[in-house]
Amino acid sequence: MSTLTHVGSDATAARLDLSGKSSGRALKDRLARVLVWSAFVVACIPLVWILASTVIKGGHMLLSADWWTLSQNGITSRRVGGGAAHAIQGTLMQALVTAAMSVPIGVLTAIYLVEYGRGRLAKVVSFMVDILTGVPSIVAALFIYALWVTTFGFQRVPFAVTLALTLLMIPTIVRSTEEMLKLVPNELREASYALGVPKWKTIVSIVLPTAFSGIVTGILLGLARVMGETAPLIILGPYTKSMASNLFDGLMGTLPTMINQDRDQALEPALDRVWGASLTLILIVFVLNLLGRFLGRFSKVS
């Protein structure tokens, strides 16, 4: 390596000219830079690749109006046609019910941890939230199965799925809400107390509104996570091809189970629908995810 080539950039040249050892250090520095950059590029490949595959293979399915309005009722693997409306509706319904159950519990737990919890109990609650974060979805599903089906003797219905999903969504909401509440400046609370506002009202009308957009971000990210969960659906929510809207009786189709149903098929029409369902699911999850991040930027606290 000649020093002449480095005359152009004086900083490197100065470093290189000191001694042989220094050029070795510069080389290592260069090497690390290249490695770190290439690690990032490598890490981007799977996302781009998955998106490209699903768009190429399933994109055309989403372009037809039928996809968004019809179910798979009466459609066999061999036949082209039908849509994913039943699965989209099922996924959205279950997500909504899950959110309705887990948001109050999650937000209240976060309020407890930040505003009330001190000492031992708070530590235990915080630790348990962490453990709940790590509970694999299949274990959550087994637990609900053990509770719902074997103990209570109920049928496997969509509502049982939402119970398992709630278990998975609570910790996400607690953690994100907790982070947001911690960011609310203490001066706001103290100003409110000084005006004689009781603690609960301070929390409800000062702290929560200040942290609102951050909390919504957390909810959307949590929703995005549970919508893609398939393990609870496999254990608790068998697939059906027709429209269903009763959470407490019968079966309900969802996008993940729609993928699972036909993923082994060799027939073109069925495979197309699997790719289409995959793309639809990814789109819904990504939109929620990016919407959540976007809203997070408008946070009053950061």
Next chain:
Amino acid sequence: MSTSITGHSAVDELPGPDGREPLAGDAAGTGRLADRVFGGAATGAGLLVVALVALVGTFLIIQAVPALLNNNVNFLTSREWVPGGAEPRFGIVDLLWATVVSSVIAMLIAVPLGVAVALFITQYSPSWLARPAATVIDLLAAVPSIVYGFWGLNIAGQYVEPVAIFLQKTLGWLPFFESAGISAKSTLFFAGIILAIMILPIITAISREVFAQVPSTHKEGALALGATQWEMIRTAVLPFGKPGVISGAMLGLGRALGETLAVMILLSGLSDSAPWSWSIFNGGATFASKIALNAGEFDTPQKTGAYIAAGLVLFILTFIVNAIARVIIERRKAFIE
């Protein structure tokens, strides 16, 4: 490289600039009814979370014990899995092996890669790129598991075949790299690669967080002493971030252990009489994939109990791994604050 200089400075142990405890004003609760109701509801929600975790453990144990008592072989040391019938025989050795091997492969790939990506985002990337880069990596976590599995089997799997053949040829004399005659996309090896992609975001996110917290005095000190950027990272950033990287890796491991669908779709099952193999090019089933695959067979309490017992082992495994991760994070937090 000495870790005593960096990451252990006395500055870290001083309280914040204003020197007061966060969120003073606990005493503002006035004991009027609405306050007690609201505080009670919040505490109740906290207790509910504790109760939920306890219930998960209890219910799994209650339903697993009868099946375990009926078991004709040792649950912890048997390779058989025949949970039904009059004489059930089931053990977890094969499941544990497949679970651990696929997760270890995932860790071997994802930890170095995740740390490098976190370094890229916090230290190397131009400032306009840092945020989009972080989002792109986070979005990897948003892709549903089942899509990873389906994509891995149908698209990415074919490209792993040459890699597997190369490894088998060059390292085949080691029992871990023996060919087991299974298509490369259905092996523990490939499942591990897909798991690595899935746990990359969590490792990156946590590493990124701690790397961003490295005091700039440490970094500037290293640079002022003439360190190159890489030397600064090696002596200031990495030692400071080590606990975060370890706990991020543990959280990733917890996720890899319990990942269900992708593994279930990829791995090809083995017959009951398949001989034991140490090879990573073998098929098999992890705890999670075994349970999910047989979800349709939960017909007798005995069978269900056997699968719940497997789920219980998985719960305990992830519990331990996550608890370790948390302890490391907590210790570091106590240290910084």
